[in-house]
Amino acid sequence: MVAKVSIDDSTFEQLQQNGELHVQNSHGVTLVLQTLDARQQLLGVAYDDSEMSEDDMMGILADQVNDPEGMGAPGMEDYDKYGHLFDDTNGNDQ
Numbered sequence: 001m002v003a004k005v006s007i008d009d010s011t012f013e014q015l016q017q018n019g020e021l022h023v024q025n026s027h028g029v030t031l032v033l034q035t036l037d038a039r040q041q042l043l044g045v046a047y048d049d050s051e052m053s054e055d056d057m058m059g060i061l062a063d064q065v066n067d068p069e070g071m072g073a074p075g076m077e078d079y080d081k082y083g084h085l086f087d088d089t090n091g092n093d094q
Helices: 009-018 036-046 054-066 076-086
Strands: 020-024 030-034
Touching: 009 020, 030 036
Parallel strands: none
Antiparallel strands: 020 030
């Protein structure tokens, strides 16, 4: 189903420039209106099924762990002690 929505020219220009537009319906629910190109680009990133070697994946993980703004930030090691909360009764991750 393709729903039709009327938008003015300046709003359409904003949609074209940004690829998406946040709109609110009459019930106050915020929706995201996207161009088809923006949606396809997003899906391409979210569902990238390209082959990555284990070395590639470990390199990405190392970058994240060593990032001083991310998992490498001071104090983040505190989260290591909470891993047991995510184990089931068999000791396997849920």
